[in-house]
Amino acid sequence: MRDAPLLAVENLRTEFPSPRGVATVLHGVSLTIGRGEAVGMVGESGCGKTMTARSILRIVPPPGRVTAGRVVLDGRDLLALSEGEMAGVRGRRIAMIFQEPGAALNPVISVGEQITDVLRAHHAASRGDARTRAIELLREVGIPDPAARLSAFPHQLSGGTQQRVAIAIALACAPDVLIADEPTTALDVTIQAQILQLLRRLTVDKGLGLLFITHNIGAVAQIADRIIVMYAGRVVEDGSVDAVIDTPQHPYTRALLRAMPTMMARREERLLEIEGQVPDLANPPLGCPFHPRCPAVMAHCGVQDPPLAEMEPGRRVACWLYDHASVRPT
């Protein structure tokens, strides 16, 4: 899987011009996703999670734009495609679902029509075939009595069912990659557990590559094979779920885990606070972007940005604590 990833993002850089200067929202992001692999991407607001998804699909809102890097899907660089060719990739090869299923669905079109529209637009299926396939899709995402649900409008459905419909639409064209941007954040925990289980099952059964974006490390741990931790537009840590959660290496990952209330924490324990705030991306600090808040900061950290170095196969960390070899004399 590591030899031929389904999707490889290499040194992706995305910038937004602003009155205060150019904000680099993605600062050389690299990651891979294999077939049947669920990759969880975690980080706080503004760390670049959603911008990574949008850059992959080339739907970065203007005036932002991808200024460097490659997005390789099955050996083809998506950033080099014409807009027309890219339109054939969106939905068909890479599909996306969003945080607010209510906002992602059209409120005045029935559920059935929204699915058959997608099928007919991409596959020129007949009306009858599209209907049959829509029922199959709704059944696949766990909606009871799917034939009866075709005529329902989104507002008649609960949030959990709306998200199931959005997943059914995303699956309509049998994509290779599914990007799920905070798909369970707006849902109740018992419904969240159902949707996580559904996404996990679909990833394995269909051999999808899943990029699961969330601020919730707990949710990612339930669904993902690998976790990528983002900070200030960079990947700061990447590894298997067990490795990242049980032996976090980057000081930011460690702090994030300790700041999190869990069901295991003792009540009297004070939650760890991460001092300071995330940097202004239009005017970032020199060196490592986390160094002003880092409890393990060293002199070199304020001078040079650490590379995302491979510690062992499948395990990468961007921190000078672990990369003495590449420290250049200052």
Place this chain on the structure above:
Amino acid sequence: MRAVDGVSFSIPVGGTLGLVGESACGKTTTGLMLAHLLEPSAGSIVFDGRDVTMLRGAALRRFRPNIQMIFQDPYTSLNPRLSVAEIVAEPLRINHRGTRSEIDHRVRGLLDAVGLPAEVARRRPQEFSGGQRQRIAIARALALAPRLIVCDEPVSALDMSVQAKILNLLRDLQRQLGVSYLFISHDLSVVRIVADVVAVMYLGRIVETGPAEAVFADPRHPYTQALMAAVPDPYKRSGVTPLPGEVPSNINPPRGCRFAARCPARMPMCEASPPSLHEIEPARRVACFLHHAIPDQDAVGRGTAA
């Protein structure tokens, strides 16, 4: 429709009651009634031994400072046209608490208490991050030195590292000021950190209540058990079986136990009548026939449709 139906609990002086449950279970409605922002159609609210449910006019105005509120979304709960100082001073002005300079002095003290530097006073809410806005909202809630603050999902809109700071701040303030909290949240891992007593709601009713430590260590109601199992915990990665189905509508709720349709331990009697919230051991009450066979006579008599 009964958004909240026969809910009873008490909040310890200087302590925190955590009210947990999922969307539409009635937690916010309960909080609004306590803060006198909604009027209950039946039942009573006893504050410091005094029935305050039916207060009106001047008596209600005199009472209101005792109970203040913090809302979930600090982007909509602060008036964007007022400065931070004006926002925090507003409750003091409305209640004629001192001269202009006395109020200014108190505002500076409040900003300091919530960890904001004095320079922020002239700025407007939109210049601040979510965490700082929530600090402003907390300063406003503290202005009248309330005995009780209703905190409705106060950290749900915040990033993890900011959430920790606000939870620590709320806890520090409670220790210093002896204020009580009704802490409403859908997030059990957060409630576990802050609550002394916990009440779990499902579809307008309390299904379990007791000391937080006891309930979290040994949940008795099947819904509490399922809710706790569903909280995604990074250190507990063995997949749990999710609770099937969804919360039914409370416009025409089930006749028996409202959780019966989703309950893994359902028995025939559960669908016939609702269980009462019954004390199963000192300070612990559960509404479930697994633990006692006492139906809720009140609810049976009332029937179902509202």
